[in-house]
Amino acid sequence: MNCNVPTDIVFSFTGFAMRGGQTDTHHDGWGIAFFEGAGVRHFVDHQAAVASPVAELIKRYPIKSKNVIAHIRKATQGQVALENCHPFVRELWGRYWVFAHNGDLKEFAPVLDGAYRPVGNTDSERAFCYLLQQLRARFGDTRPPLDQLRAALSELVREIATHGTFNMLLSSGTELFAHCSTALYYLVRRYPFDTAKLSDEDMSVDFSQVTTPNDRVAIIVTQPLTTNEQWTAFAPGELKLFVDGMPQVGDSIEIV
Numbered sequence: 001m002n003c004n005v006p007t008d009i010v011f012s013f014t015g016f017a018m019r020g021g022q023t024d025t026h027h028d029g030w031g032i033a034f035f036e037g038a039g040v041r042h043f044v045d046h047q048a049a050v051a052s053p054v055a056e057l058i059k060r061y062p063i064k065s066k067n068v069i070a071h072i073r074k075a076t077q078g079q080v081a082l083e084n085c086h087p088f089v090r091e092l093w094g095r096y097w098v099f100a101h102n103g104d105l106k107e108f109a110p111v112l113d114g115a116y117r118p119v120g121n122t123d124s125e126r127a128f129c130y131l132l133q134q135l136r137a138r139f140g141d142t143r144p145p146l147d148q149l150r151a152a153l154s155e156l157v158r159e160i161a162t163h164g165t166f167n168m169l170l171s172s173g174t175e176l177f178a179h180c181s182t183a184l185y186y187l188v189r190r191y192p193f194d195t196a197k198l199s200d201e202d203m204s205v206d207f208s209q210v211t212t213p214n215d216r217v218a219i220i221v222t223q224p225l226t227t228n229e230q231w232t233a234f235a236p237g238e239l240k241l242f243v244d245g246m247p248q249v250g251d252s253i254e255i256v
Contacts, residue, residue, distance in 0.1 A: 001068040002176040004216045004244035008062035009034075013070060014198065029085040030072040032058060033098040034065040035173035040096045041065075044085035066244075067171045071100035076123070083120035087169075090116060092132050093143040095172045099128040102222050103165025103181055127160050131170070146175065146241075153177055154239050161237070167222060176242040178220045180234035185224050187231050188246060189217045196226045216245030 001009050013032070030052065031044035041063060045052045071086035087100040101124035108123055114136065116129035134156055135149070143149070153170070157179040160166050167184055170177040178184055189196075191213040220242070224231040234240065241248045 001065075002171070002218045002220070002242040002245055003066045004246075005212075005214070006064035006066055007215070007217055008064050009068050009070070010059060010062050014059050028080045029082070030055060030070070031085045031087050031100075032068065032070040033087045033089060034063045035067045035096075035098070035171065036063075036065060038095065038173070040089055040098060040173070042087070042089055042098075044082060044087075046080055046082045046085055067098075067173050067176055069098045069100050069169050069171060069176075071102075076104040079121070081120065084122045084125070086124060088125050088128050090128065090132055092136060092172070093141070095143075097132065097170065097172050099131070100124075100169045101127060102167040105160065105163040105166065108160065108163040123164075127166070127168070128170075130160070131156055150177070150239070150241055153179075157239055158237070169220065174243070176218075176220070177239060178234070178242065179239045180236060182236065183222055184220060184234040184238075185222075185231040186218055186220045186234070186240070186242075186247065187224075187229050189219070189229075190215065190245070195228070197228050198226055218242045218245045218247065 001007065028048070029044065029046040030048070031042070033043075034041040043054050043058065045054045069087045087098045089096055089098050091097070105123040105127060108126065110126070110130045112118075112126070112129050112133060114133045116133045118125040118129055131153070135152060138152055139148075144152070157166060157168070161179075161181050165181045166179060167181050168179050178186070191211075193211050193215075219225065220240075
């Protein structure tokens with residue numbers, strides 16, 4: 001989720017968590033990270049989301065954030081363990097970066113010779129470490145302008161995707177990058193708001209009652225979460241950038 005104002009994700013997460021062992025087979029752990037200023041609230045659990053007391057906490061605790069990344073895991077590489085649960089968090093350029101991956105990378109064994117090394121044994125965490133290592137190698141200790149960062153990430157995700165499926169989300173708390181290999185969808189909720197109905201749970205919310213006319217919320221998912229909203233599919237190989245609840249199409253956006 002990427003927004004222009006701090007927003008809670010209780011509605012979307014309620015439906016999302018049902019896919020962690022009830023309406024889908026992704027039952028090998030889950031996690032969620034909320035950016036708050038320079039900090040990150042990070043929750044992971046190796047239990048299935050439908051059975052996790054921590055997931056119940058998130059459903060009932062309306063943490064508000066402008067950028068949220070959540071993940072439910074179906075293990076392809078690495079055992080079911082806490083250290084292998086997404087999203088993963090690392091520091092780069094004095095900010096936390098959060099990453100989650102859906103897919104399977106074959107024969108992906110880059111040399112990791114810097115500060116970024118995986119704690120677990122997933123292809124996903126390895127890819128995250130490689131991304132950050134390459135960004136630091138390319139730009140040094142200073143964060144580049146956003147257009148240069150987006151161009152560099154576009155090259156890197158294409159390289160990684162040659163090893164398999166690489167649907168991923170990446171954020172430093174001021175923007176959200178989303179790359180599609182096989183399946184990603186997004187929608188933007190904005191004024192005039194309407195009622196949304198979850199596809200995985202008998203639940204609906206009238207967003208006109210809980211928002212202001214200036215609010216804008218982008219939701220990016222592997223599969224649509226609601227049945228009555230218009231979701232837009234990513235093209236395979238597409239990298240999108242979201243800022244303040246909107247996909248960015250130009251090269252003039254600057255993040256401070």
